[in-house]
Amino acid sequence: MFRAFRFGRADGFVPVHAPAVVPRRHRFGWLIGLLALVELEQGLAIATVAYDAQGDPTTVVQDYFAALGRGDAPAALGYGDVPPGQTKLLTSAALAAQRSLATPDGVQVHDTKPDGDTAKVDVDYTLHFASGDTAVHDTVPVVRDGHGWRLRSSAVPVNLAAGNGSKRGTMVGAVVPVGDYGVFPGALPVSFDTPNVQLRSPARAVTFKESKSVLVAAEVSKDGRAAIAPALDRAFAACLGGTSTVQAACPVPASDTTTAVPGSLRGKTTRPIADSVQLTVDSPDGRVKISGSVPVDAKYSDLDFNNIATSKDAKSISLHAHCYATNPAEIVWDEA
The missing domain is CATH 3.10.450 (Nuclear Transport Factor 2; Chain: A,)
Known part of the structure; x- marks a missing residue:
């Protein structure tokens, strides 16, 4: 049985303890630690800059209109919530029909107005219709989403009504619909069976700022x-x-x-x-x-x-x- 030795024993034996083994320190350890810390901080800074760029309201709106410009309906819808109503006009075919009439050109995103967890981003662009150009000034609402931003709505919620000349028109190959629909901003995708009429000017461009109720009506071209x-x-x-x-x-x-x-x-x-x-x-x-x-x-x-x-x-x-x-x-x- 093991018996512990104590100082001051009667036989005069004094136990000798082996010295503790101390690991050898690297003389440049402090430098390696400093470099690692700097690298970590730089990485965090780079990540923060990248995140801020993705989460900036202006950038989000720029990316949204870029998706519209290349005809990518699914990507555009991913930048916000799909509005209530019918979604038949939120397809790639509908977006292609809009772009065939007039593609937003010279898109300029500027003048962001933040207000807490919401913001409004002004956008200017030109729609080149066959009958002439239409200058558009729109304001896109965005909302904070976690640490980033999203569009309040990834399309414009509108109420469509059929007016004079509407029987001469179609939307994406079908009769002009009526009721609540989501529509991408840009040219309203209405085509007529004769070049002698065109969509009335107020309804030619769909915008977040003004398009609430849209009367699909024709005027003489x-x-x-x-x-x-x-x-x-x-x-x-x-x-x-x-x-x-x-x-x-x-x-x-x-x-x-x-x-x-x-x-x-x-x-x-x-x-x-x-x-x-x-x-x-x-x-x-x-x-x-x-x-x-x-x-x-x-x-x-x-x-x-x-x-x-x-x-x-x-x-x-x-x-x-x-x-x-x-x-x-x-x-x-x-x-x-």
Whole structure:
């Protein structure tokens, strides 16, 4: 059995303890530790800079519009919550349809306005439509998400309604839908079956800032005006010359509509008709209303109280007519 030795034993034995083994220290250990600490701090700094860049509201919005620009719908939707409503217009096909009409060009993200856990980021870009450019100024809401930022909504929630001319249009190959839908910012993906009409200007661009309710309605395009103008010139010239196939329906001065002899107007216009009339799409199927006061140098017959015709001068004639966007050559005269 082991017995512990103690000092001061009777036999005079004093135990000798072996010295503890002390590990040899590296003379440059302090330097290695310092370098490791510096490397760690540099790594943390690099990681922090990278994280800040990914979490910055401006960068998030830039990356979102970059995804839209390359037609990557799934990536764009990943930058925020999908808005409520139908998602049929949040597909790659829908985004391709938008980009075929006009791709956001020259996107500039600037002027971030932070407010606690939310921020608003201003964005400017241009949509190059075939009929002309549309400058867009939008404001994108973003929210803090942990240590980073996300869009409040990865698309614009809109309520779509069908207006005049909508039956001539389609959205991504289907009839114009109505109701609540999510739509990517940019060109509203509406195409028409005739180049004579186009989407009305207020609805052409979908934005986070302004697009809440969108009326899908058409207006006469530049091509439409170019097609209607000569047809209207020919129809009115035939009236003024007495050669119209519908002479009795030709316009007469508005002041004497009840007494003027139908079809009696003769003379010429003193200014191009196209400069004097308004063209308005006034029905879902694309009927175009033609109205305006046209200056003329003309005469017409008017009946007095004894039903005797007398000649009167006419300096202007109010035109009331219509045609259809799909058949602009056929002008129909309407009653005043």
